[in-house]
Amino acid sequence: MMEQTIRKSIKKMMALAVMVSIIPGMSMFASCNSKPAADLVVYGKIFTADSNKVVEAFAVKDGKYIYVGDKAGAEAFVEKGKTEVIDHTGKGIVTPGCGNGHAHYTLGYAIQTVGTVIGYEDSPEKFLKEIVPAAVKKAKDSGAKAIFGQGWNLFTFKDKMPTRQDLDAICSDIPIYIADEEGHKGLVNSIMLVKAGIMKEDGTVLKKEIRGGEIGIAADGTPNGFLSEQAGTYTRSFLDNESLFSIDIAKATMKSVQEHLLSEGYTMYIDGYSTYFFNENIFKAAQQIDQAGDLHIVLGLTTELDSWMDTDKVLAKAGDAKKYASTRVKPNWLKIFIDGTVEPGTGFVEPLYPDGHQGVVLWSEEELTDITRKANEKGVTVHAHVMGNKGVNRIVSAYVNGGKDEMRNTLVHVHGVYPEDYKRMADHNIYVTEGMLWHHFSNDKQELLKAGYVPKGMETKSYPMKSYFDHGINMSSHSDFPALSGSPDDPFGIMEVAVTGVYHPEQAKPWWPEELLTREQALTALTINVAKQMFVENERGSVKEGKYADFLLVNKDVLTCPATEIHEAKPAATYFEGKKVFENKE
Numbered sequence: 001m002m003e004q005t006i007r008k009s010i011k012k013m014m015a016l017a018v019m020v021s022i023i024p025g026m027s028m029f030a031s032c033n034s035k036p037a038a039d040l041v042v043y044g045k046i047f048t049a050d051s052n053k054v055v056e057a058f059a060v061k062d063g064k065y066i067y068v069g070d071k072a073g074a075e076a077f078v079e080k081g082k083t084e085v086i087d088h089t090g091k092g093i094v095t096p097g098c099g100n101g102h103a104h105y106t107l108g109y110a111i112q113t114v115g116t117v118i119g120y121e122d123s124p125e126k127f128l129k130e131i132v133p134a135a136v137k138k139a140k141d142s143g144a145k146a147i148f149g150q151g152w153n154l155f156t157f158k159d160k161m162p163t164r165q166d167l168d169a170i171c172s173d174i175p176i177y178i179a180d181e182e183g184h185k186g187l188v189n190s191i192m193l194v195k196a197g198i199m200k201e202d203g204t205v206l207k208k209e210i211r212g213g214e215i216g217i218a219a220d221g222t223p224n225g226f227l228s229e230q231a232g233t234y235t236r237s238f239l240d241n242e243s244l245f246s247i248d249i250a251k252a253t254m255k256s257v258q259e260h261l262l263s264e265g266y267t268m269y270i271d272g273y274s275t276y277f278f279n280e281n282i283f284k285a286a287q288q289i290d291q292a293g294d295l296h297i298v299l300g301l302t303t304e305l306d307s308w309m310d311t312d313k314v315l316a317k318a319g320d321a322k323k324y325a326s327t328r329v330k331p332n333w334l335k336i337f338i339d340g341t342v343e344p345g346t347g348f349v350e351p352l353y354p355d356g357h358q359g360v361v362l363w364s365e366e367e368l369t370d371i372t373r374k375a376n377e378k379g380v381t382v383h384a385h386v387m388g389n390k391g392v393n394r395i396v397s398a399y400v401n402g403g404k405d406e407m408r409n410t411l412v413h414v415h416g417v418y419p420e421d422y423k424r425m426a427d428h429n430i431y432v433t434e435g436m437l438w439h440h441f442s443n444d445k446q447e448l449l450k451a452g453y454v455p456k457g458m459e460t461k462s463y464p465m466k467s468y469f470d471h472g473i474n475m476s477s478h479s480d481f482p483a484l485s486g487s488p489d490d491p492f493g494i495m496e497v498a499v500t501g502v503y504h505p506e507q508a509k510p511w512w513p514e515e516l517l518t519r520e521q522a523l524t525a526l527t528i529n530v531a532k533q534m535f536v537e538n539e540r541g542s543v544k545e546g547k548y549a550d551f552l553l554v555n556k557d558v559l560t561c562p563a564t565e566i567h568e569a570k571p572a573a574t575y576f577e578g579k580k581v582f583e584n585k586e
Helices: 002-021 071-075 105-114 124-142 154-160 164-170 190-195 230-236 247-264 281-291 311-324 365-377 389-402 419-427 443-453 466-470 491-500 519-526 528-533 563-568
Strands: 040-047 054-061 064-069 084-087 093-096 098-103 147-152 176-180 185-188 213-217 223-229 266-271 298-305 329-337 381-385 410-412 431-434 475-477 551-554 571-576 579-583
Touching: 040 071, 040 551, 054 071, 064 071, 098 410, 098 475, 098 528, 105 147, 105 247, 105 266, 124 147, 124 154, 124 164, 124 176, 147 154, 164 185, 164 190, 164 223, 176 190, 176 230, 185 230, 190 223, 213 230, 223 230, 247 266, 247 281, 247 571, 247 579, 266 528, 281 298, 281 311, 281 329, 298 311, 311 329, 311 365, 329 365, 365 381, 365 389, 389 410, 389 419, 419 466, 431 528, 475 491, 475 519, 475 528, 491 519, 491 563, 519 528
Parallel strands: 040 084, 040 093, 098 266, 147 176, 266 298, 298 329, 329 381, 381 410, 410 431, 431 475
Antiparallel strands: 040 054, 054 064, 093 551, 176 185, 185 223, 213 223, 551 571, 571 579
């Protein structure tokens, strides 16, 4: 009986084999060996940003990597007439798409449309004689209700700071607000101060201070037109911001920003002040562009909370911003200022500045703890501008005591850290997005810092990098565009500064060599670590099977070329979700 059963089974198997063999074009084992035809296969030296691995090839189908490995393995996915093949071997390197963990491209491009850009080297004389008059003419010719701009340099202007009366002599009937290159200080005319309720038309002072900011006062006891920190953001809120940044302007701006980012090799970006114009038009614009299929970056958006605002109302707005979320739009962050900037004297530091002051701090630790707790409960990550080491200590304590470790609460720009805070940051999954591009100073500026601009011990030390890697802290790179402070904006210019401590045009001494990064670390900070900061590391940021195929064909091998030539590298092409979205035709 058993023998009969076995014979029947054998006959069935043989019959099945015959059936399979007579199907045209098939063999019984074809399904075991066939590979799907890839849409794209790339050969070359490929830095994956996955544990620093370098591979020879990858294959892409439907916008995602389906194979990553050697060239022989990738060839199995090539089907003539269906698969595009790119051989980048010997032409440079292939990297994941880069990320920018904090910048202000929307502001930078909006200014070009609705305002005036002041050059970093422009003098106060040029500002008053040429730049402001041209801005006034532009505003009046277009019927604008405000004159807006950014870019003047505090170190150039400080001895000849223009006053509100200087600006009134050029224009007294339209509000003027022109920020410095960092965006932390502003120059305004009298009508702007009147509109903001800081003074009356006759000069009578109505407000002497704004929490977290400074209203400059002249010798006659009236405001002089200089505003710093939160006094500036408060005053700007009285501009006609809906006209300055309408939904149509926001959409046009977003398209220009995307072109800029893709040309430099960025496919991920967190906009560091998305409510700069006190509306949600950039959120709406990004959502509409993505819905139309025209968004080719992953965009992070932030809601700003300033110290003079109603905290609970802003937190509610930050939570509500999630309605704009999509695959490529991530409106998940609350932007908050802790202090100012260290070199001009407003960073919250210890020890004190040479003249005995400690800088500016905008919130108590208890307030920050409460804000962090409420934000994280809403699923919103805190994204804190903090520069001074004392400020870092305060916000880290707030994150530890009020935050959720899984929310990846982030420090932005950090100038200095107490040694003991590195461990707390690592233990509580606190992230840092650092200005790697600022890890340099010209020889002249190095001497200036030594002459007493910063607290003792900080003369030759600022913007740590390696220490984050050493302590297991996720550090990503940012450019803070347009607040570049004379530094490069593109990923490979930034990479060279992080590796050498020198910006090549300056030919200066390396800055703080102990904190320099390896090339692999710098690329990691520019790629997968930004993806982690944006909570998309399972989808993007490295060349790995199953992830979206966001990558760059770079015209130079930045892992092996002379370190002083890294800045020469440019993306020959940028790909997003497997499609070419930028090509360098030079």
